[in-house]
Amino acid sequence: xxxxxxxxxxxxxxxxxxxxxxxxxxxxxxxxxxxxxxxxxxxxxxxxxxxxxxxxxxxxxxxxxxxxxxxxxxxxxxxxxxxxxxxxxxxxxxxxxxxxxxxxxxxxxxxxxxxxxxxxxxxxxxxxxxxxxxxxxxxxxxxxxxxxxxxxxxxxxxxxxxxxxxxxxxxxxxxxxxxxxxxxxxxxxxxxxxxxxxxxxxxxxxxxxxxxxxxxxxxxxxxxxxxxxxxxxxxxxxxxxxxxxxxxxxxxxxxxxxxxxxxxxxxxxxxxxxxxxxxxxxxxxxxxxxxxxxxxxxxxxxxxxxxxxxxxxxxxxxxxxxxxxxxxxxxxxxxxxxxxxxxxxxxxxxxxxxxxxxxxxxx
Numbered sequence: 001x002x003x004x005x006x007x008x009x010x011x012x013x014x015x016x017x018x019x020x021x022x023x024x025x026x027x028x029x030x031x032x033x034x035x036x037x038x039x040x041x042x043x044x045x046x047x048x049x050x051x052x053x054x055x056x057x058x059x060x061x062x063x064x065x066x067x068x069x070x071x072x073x074x075x076x077x078x079x080x081x082x083x084x085x086x087x088x089x090x091x092x093x094x095x096x097x098x099x100x101x102x103x104x105x106x107x108x109x110x111x112x113x114x115x116x117x118x119x120x121x122x123x124x125x126x127x128x129x130x131x132x133x134x135x136x137x138x139x140x141x142x143x144x145x146x147x148x149x150x151x152x153x154x155x156x157x158x159x160x161x162x163x164x165x166x167x168x169x170x171x172x173x174x175x176x177x178x179x180x181x182x183x184x185x186x187x188x189x190x191x192x193x194x195x196x197x198x199x200x201x202x203x204x205x206x207x208x209x210x211x212x213x214x215x216x217x218x219x220x221x222x223x224x225x226x227x228x229x230x231x232x233x234x235x236x237x238x239x240x241x242x243x244x245x246x247x248x249x250x251x252x253x254x255x256x257x258x259x260x261x262x263x264x265x266x267x268x269x270x271x272x273x274x275x276x277x278x279x280x281x282x283x284x285x286x287x288x289x290x291x292x293x294x295x296x297x298x299x300x301x302x303x304x305x306x307x308x309x310x311x312x313x314x315x316x317x318x319x320x321x322x323x324x325x326x327x328x329x330x331x332x333x334x335x336x337x338x339x340x341x342x343x344x345x346x347x348x349x350x351x352x353x354x355x356x357x358x359x360x361x362x363x
Contacts, residue, residue, distance in 0.1 A: 007035065011069050012146050022334075026335055030235030030342055031235070032231075034138065037131055038131075041128050041131060042077075049117075050080070054124075056082055056091075058132050060094055061097075061136070065136040065137070085115055085116070086115050089111040089112050089114075090117070093111075093356075097356055102259060102355055104355055109122060123222050126353055130349040137348050141341035145324065145341065152320040153318050155316055157294075158293060159290050160260040160290060162290075164176045164177075168361045173363070174361055175262050180269045180283075192220055197220070204227060205217070205220060208230050219353070232346070236342045236346050242339040246272050246275035247302075248340070248343040249268045249269075250268075250272045250306070251347075252272075252346070253285060254285070254344060255309060255344045255346075255348065256269075259348075261350075262360055264350055269285070294306050295307050303326075304323075304327045305327060308323040308324070308341075308344070
């Protein structure tokens with residue numbers, strides 16, 4: 001088998017002359033770099049994480065998301081033995097990231113190191129799991145937008161729980177509630193020192209403003225994957241037209257509430273409040289307690305978008321025709337629907353990295 005030239009269009013059965021194809025063309029950067037992330041992750045010839053292991057993990061993660069066609073796609077390349085000493089802890093890590101990333105501690109990372117995984121290999125593994133979590137949601141959401149059949153899981157759609165310990169593992173003060181305050185983040189694995197990057201690699205870090213960030217210097221242990229991820233992010237959130245930027249940030253905040261990612265929510269709730277000029281609505285969202293409905297107390301427009309974003313964010317996704325009908329009733333056209341889907345789905349990727357490779361702290 002060979003990699004698909006447009007895996008999302010193929011699995012979502014998007015006709016080239018359709019409104020959805022036109023919307024994806026408008027969002028060309030997001031479309032190109034989501035595909036580029038797939039090609040990079042599954043095209044690298046890397047001893048730290050061989051391709052047969054990558055396909056084995058990807059197939060398992062897609063299956064856990066009930067994305068059967070995507071799972072079959074990855075399994076079709078030939079997969080490594082899932083009972084091997086390297087893959088047993090890797091697949092346990094994959095299950096953790098898929099269902100309960102908020103429960104992560106350094107212990108699974110230590111198990112991977114004991115099994116012979118390098119730091120670069122672990123970072124690539126985390127990226128792959130988180131990427132397939134994003135990709136599987138796009139397959140589901142694009143099929144829904146395209147009028148194709150989907151599996152609608154019966155997963156409860158509600159706010160997730162989050163860490164309430166007042167201290168990080170290193171003894172710093174930890175946030176115990178969702179907030180719009182600025183937070184910091186520290187890794188559980190060593191970020192790559194800036195001096196160890198080549199001049200070209202340093203220039204790429206500087207281009208995206210990543211040089212001083214331990215998070216991005218950790219992810220830059222596999223810089224080609226990080227570059228495609230960053231460009232996907234920019235293609236989703238920093239483009240004109242379609243869904244207003246405030247509401248893309250709202251979708252990111254909703255996903256972060258579902259997954260319990262206080263750090264990501266702090267960044268994107270702050271942006272949503274600033275852009276929407278509505279601190280009260282954003283604070284209402286942040287204050288929702290575990291197990292409760294995230295859209296309570298919101299305007300009809302935001303209720304529809306929050307419900308849509310939350311339904312695609314739970315695992316397995318519970319997005320269905322009713323969610324699409326609700327945002328259509330609120331006036332979202334195909335491009336805006338695509339923006340909403342991609343904004344929420346991207347944080348299936350972002351949250352899983354933030355929650356499982358380190359933790360937030362505050363002054």
